[in-house]
Amino acid sequence: MKSSIPSQMLASELEEIVGEAHISTKETDKLVYSTDWFWVPQMFLDRGEAITTPDYIVRPGSAEEISRILKLASAYRVPVVPWGGGSGSQGGALPIYGGILLDTKRLDQIIDIDEVSLTVTAQAGINGAQLEWELNEKGLTLPHYPASANCATLGGYLAPRGSGTLSTKYGKAEDLVLGMEVVLPNGDIIRTPPVPQHAAGPDFYRLFLGSEGTFGVITEATMQLDYLPETRLFRAVLFDDLHNAIEAGRLMMTRRLDPTVIRLYDSKSTASRIKRILGHDLDGAYMVLGFDGDPDIAALQEQKAMEICLELNARDLGREPGEAWWEHRYDFYYPPQNLKLPWMYGTTETVATFDKIEKLYYAEKEAVEQQFKEWKVDFIAHFSHWFHWGSMIYSRFIIEEPPEDPREALELHNRVWQAAMTAVLENGGMVNEHHGVGLKLARYMRRQYGDAWPFLESLKRAIDPSGIMNPGKVGFGVG
Amino acid sequence: MKLNNPIDTVENCRYCLMCRHVAPVGHITKDETLTPHGIALTVASQRRGLIQWNRETVAVIYSEPDGGNCRAHCITDQPLPEAIAAVRAELTAQDLAPAIVYRVHEALEKWHTPFGEERLAPATGRAEVALFVGDEAHYLWPSALEGALKLLEAVGLRPTLIGRGRSSGYLASSLGFPETATRQGQELLAELSASGASRLLVLSPGDYFTFNQLYPERLGIALPPEVALNDVASVLAEALADGRLPLRASEEPTPYAYVDPTHAVRVPQRFDAPRALVGAVMPSAPLELFWRRERAHPVGSTALQFTRPELADALTRARLEDAKNRGAELLICEDPGSLYQLKQHAGALSLRVKGLYELLAEHIAC
Numbered sequence: 001m002k003s004s005i006p007s008q009m010l011a012s013e014l015e016e017i018v019g020e021a022h023i024s025t026k027e028t029d030k031l032v033y034s035t036d037w038f039w040v041p042q043m044f045l046d047r048g049e050a051i052t053t054p055d056y057i058v059r060p061g062s063a064e065e066i067s068r069i070l071k072l073a074s075a076y077r078v079p080v081v082p083w084g085g086g087s088g089s090q091g092g093a094l095p096i097y098g099g100i101l102l103d104t105k106r107l108d109q110i111i112d113i114d115e116v117s118l119t120v121t122a123q124a125g126i127n128g129a130q131l132e133w134e135l136n137e138k139g140l141t142l143p144h145y146p147a148s149a150n151c152a153t154l155g156g157y158l159a160p161r162g163s164g165t166l167s168t169k170y171g172k173a174e175d176l177v178l179g180m181e182v183v184l185p186n187g188d189i190i191r192t193p194p195v196p197q198h199a200a201g202p203d204f205y206r207l208f209l210g211s212e213g214t215f216g217v218i219t220e221a222t223m224q225l226d227y228l229p230e231t232r233l234f235r236a237v238l239f240d241d242l243h244n245a246i247e248a249g250r251l252m253m254t255r256r257l258d259p260t261v262i263r264l265y266d267s268k269s270t271a272s273r274i275k276r277i278l279g280h281d282l283d284g285a286y287m288v289l290g291f292d293g294d295p296d297i298a299a300l301q302e303q304k305a306m307e308i309c310l311e312l313n314a315r316d317l318g319r320e321p322g323e324a325w326w327e328h329r330y331d332f333y334y335p336p337q338n339l340k341l342p343w344m345y346g347t348t349e350t351v352a353t354f355d356k357i358e359k360l361y362y363a364e365k366e367a368v369e370q371q372f373k374e375w376k377v378d379f380i381a382h383f384s385h386w387f388h389w390g391s392m393i394y395s396r397f398i399i400e401e402p403p404e405d406p407r408e409a410l411e412l413h414n415r416v417w418q419a420a421m422t423a424v425l426e427n428g429g430m431v432n433e434h435h436g437v438g439l440k441l442a443r444y445m446r447r448q449y450g451d452a453w454p455f456l457e458s459l460k461r462a463i464d465p466s467g468i469m470n471p472g473k474v475g476f477g478v479g
Numbered sequence: 480m481k482l483n484n485p486i487d488t489v490e491n492c493r494y495c496l497m498c499r500h501v502a503p504v505g506h507i508t509k510d511e512t513l514t515p516h517g518i519a520l521t522v523a524s525q526r527r528g529l530i531q532w533n534r535e536t537v538a539v540i541y542s543e544p545d546g547g548n549c550r551a552h553c554i555t556d557q558p559l560p561e562a563i564a565a566v567r568a569e570l571t572a573q574d575l576a577p578a579i580v581y582r583v584h585e586a587l588e589k590w591h592t593p594f595g596e597e598r599l600a601p602a603t604g605r606a607e608v609a610l611f612v613g614d615e616a617h618y619l620w621p622s623a624l625e626g627a628l629k630l631l632e633a634v635g636l637r638p639t640l641i642g643r644g645r646s647s648g649y650l651a652s653s654l655g656f657p658e659t660a661t662r663q664g665q666e667l668l669a670e671l672s673a674s675g676a677s678r679l680l681v682l683s684p685g686d687y688f689t690f691n692q693l694y695p696e697r698l699g700i701a702l703p704p705e706v707a708l709n710d711v712a713s714v715l716a717e718a719l720a721d722g723r724l725p726l727r728a729s730e731e732p733t734p735y736a737y738v739d740p741t742h743a744v745r746v747p748q749r750f751d752a753p754r755a756l757v758g759a760v761m762p763s764a765p766l767e768l769f770w771r772r773e774r775a776h777p778v779g780s781t782a783l784q785f786t787r788p789e790l791a792d793a794l795t796r797a798r799l800e801d802a803k804n805r806g807a808e809l810l811i812c813e814d815p816g817s818l819y820q821l822k823q824h825a826g827a828l829s830l831r832v833k834g835l836y837e838l839l840a841e842h843i844a845c
């Protein structure tokens with residue numbers, strides 16, 4: 001076996017930085033870190049085909065160590081891919097050019113919980129559920145509740161701009177950030193002050209939200225907290241048609257009834273998922289409503305919301321199905337209830353303003369269902385994160401019998417995505433609302449942003465002139 | 480009922496990350512490979528020819544403690560620990576397991592335990608109630624048995640002892656020797672049957688799990704249906720609640736924590752029993768650790784002390800640091816194996832360790 005001198009040099013220098021116990025070139029580690037939650041790499045492994053692995057897996061223990069790693073990577077011109085929990089569905093953490101896989105999970109400390117201002121400052125590699133348990137012990141909560149809290153990290157919440165179950169009231173992960181510490185590609189460590197808001201120039205820290213590791217490594221964040229709510233009220237209603245259901249959601253949002261949750265399932269989701277997980281056999285559009293906080297205020301908000309729903313001919317299903325949904329909301333993610341290989345699936349989620357949302361839903365549905373009829377494609381959707389001006393559509397396609405050959409499967413997968421994204425872009429939607437871009441959506445970024453895209457590219461060049469940070473992701477370096 | 484093809488479970492777990500937050504070794508190492516997902520993906524990849532079994536890949540399979548955290552948190556009850564035990568059985572059958580695994584197995588075959596070098600004969604006494612002693616209580620923490628017997632006597636139970644100094648079969652099963660485990664289990668069941676007991680008591684959640692779940696699921700053997708299985712802490716807690724166990728309050732002012740032992744997560748119905756008991760004698764309620772109850776990490780009493788002692792030690796130190804951070808100076812636990820493991824490292828953090836049964840026995844009100 002030949003030894004590559006630069007590769008051995010780099011390994012030894014990395015070891016000097018993080019210590020022998022925190023660098024690995026083991027076969028199993030390379031395999032396990034070769035895939036995140038993106039369907040494509042999982043599919044290749046499922047079909048017994050090896051994929052690109054990282055050359056080194058390093059687990060730094062501080063921002064200073066990360067700074068030294070990035071300086072080293074710049075010197076050797078080696079790619080660095082930040083890794084949190086590897087739960088991203090977009091291929092953002094894939095080491096597509098090998099290089100250094102930088103696992104942030106050793107940065108798992110809570111630095112401060114400020115019980116007066118209600119903030120927490122924590123290192124970026126902390127596990128979401130563990131952070132939440134710590135906060136709960138003080139009666140506090142970080143109101144970002146993604147279904148991946150058990151496995152994702154704080155940095156992974158922020159880097160792809162995630163949304164949680166309660167985002168309709170509390171905002172996306174990015175809306176909860178007050179300040180961050182980031183290691184830049186040149187090794188500089190920068191911090192932004194954790195203040196509620198300010199006007200001291202551009203909000204440059206926001207650049208790192210959504211940069212998915214292409215601009216640097218987030219090492220620490222100060223996040224807004226809330227008290228654990230005194231009450232959480234859930235209720236379910238059933239609409240005969242989606243149009244009225246969307247209108248009900250729109251009225252609740254534009255009248256600022258402040259729902260914690262509006263989750264609206266289209267009729268196919270209602271018939272499949274709600275039936276399978278909650279056991280309710282219903283025909284129509286199932287909507288879960290949630291209100292929380294002060295019991296009197298929440299009850300009043302719920303009452304007003306119910307008035308809107310009933311006026312739009314909804315059937316009140318009562319509390320039990322709403323509460324059961326809250327109780328079982330993550331059951332959907334446990335195998336074998338979840339989507340699983342060898343099936344083909346993808347979450348083609350999108351977001352738009354209210355004036356476009358219904359048309360967008362039908363356009364995407366039709367594009368996918370019509371063009372891939374022969375593959376018996378299933379298109380299901382729910383509307384899960386609502387804003388005062390619009391909503392997101394969490395749409396999914398599922399093909400239960402895709403081609404066995406991985407290359408044919410990939411080709412079909414990309415065609416379905418192409419159809420869905422074309423419909424989205426032609427109907428005023430965004431290519432995503434919360435899963436990030438990663439590798440999966442990289443090829444749509446130029447089209448998404450048009451004339452603004454070169455500006456983003458020039459920012460990337462300015463921040464990361466050597467192009468070491470997570471190359472090929474978010475569309476940087478992609479045609 | 481014996482599980483069919485448990486290894487197939489890895490097909491579910493390989494891309495599932497939903498129990499990562501409670502995965503003990505993944506937590507202390509931060510190594511993605513040493514999580515349920517990583518181990519399952521390793522096995523699934525070997526089945527697909529993407530990796531071969533070798534020293535390095537086999538070491539991954541022997542890095543999981545078999546403490547049950549993943550399954551305890553799994554909404555669809557995927558038997559991943561059982562799958563890993565089955566993979567280990569394939570490895571031992573092909574002579575691919577680490578050398579230490581065979582050495583422990585040899586001791587299990589010869590002495591029924593890796594902790595001592597005498598083969599104790601099965602008991603011959605007969606009684607309504609039997610108490611399984613096992614090898615950890617016999618060799619590692621004998622005062623737990625003495626304490627438990629005094630307490631049981633105080634509530635009117637005089638059990639005959641079975642399995643003195645002998646492993647239940649858990650260790651053999653966990654290391655990948657199901658035949659040995661089955662043989663050991665069958666011998667214990669024969670001893671139980673010879674005792675005429677209609678009730679079997681166990682000292683720890685690990686033993687409860689073994690008789691209640693491991694035997695039928697992994698080995699296809701079972702306690703006779705007419706024999707009731709109870710753990711001593713639950714029996715005592717019930718007696719305490721009924722006023723049948725009079726205990727004196729202790730004046731020990733030391734801040735203390737109760738440590739949920741290894742396998743506690745596998746028997747969630749008994750989380751409160753040891754807490755009620757300890758609370759009955761200590762002047763204050765126990766400090767609660769961060770890694771407690773349904774998320775308690777294992778500490779001793781698994782095969783990991785043999786296969787990856789450095790990981791077992793790191794897990795133990797983490798529990799001790801957890802206790803220290805909470806302000807505890809004394810740790811209380813009922814499981815002999817966990818107590819022994821805690822004791823090995825407690826001194827380094829100036830912590831003391833005390834067995835629950837001994838503590839309670841010292842405070843029986845006459």
Ligand SMILES: Cc1cc2nc3c(=O)[nH]c(=O)nc-3n(C[C@H](O)[C@H](O)[C@H](O)COP(=O)(O)OP(=O)(O)OC[C@H]3O[C@@H](n4cnc5c(N)ncnc54)[C@H](O)[C@@H]3O)c2cc1C
Pocket residue numbers: 036037081082083084085086087088089091092093104124125145146147148151152153154155156157158159160161162163164165212213214216217218219333434435436438470473496
């Ligand atoms: C079961 C399941 C349910 C999910 N549910 C949700 C949901 O409800 N809401 C939601 O928003 N998402 C969800 N996701 C998607 C995914 O979990 C989230 O995007 C999550 O926040 C990613 O976190 P992670 O730590 O796993 O990041 P990773 O997957 O490791 O990384 C994601 C991206 O961020 C980059 N990155 C990670 N850490 C850093 C850092 N410290 N600095 C810079 N860049 C970094 C990576 O390079 C990569 O590009 C789900 C995924 C799964 C598997």
Ligand code: SF4
Pocket residue numbers: 334335491492493495496497498499515516549550552553554555556557558559
């Ligand atoms: S045991 Fe359950 S939760 Fe854990 S990885 Fe397997 S399927 Fe997921």
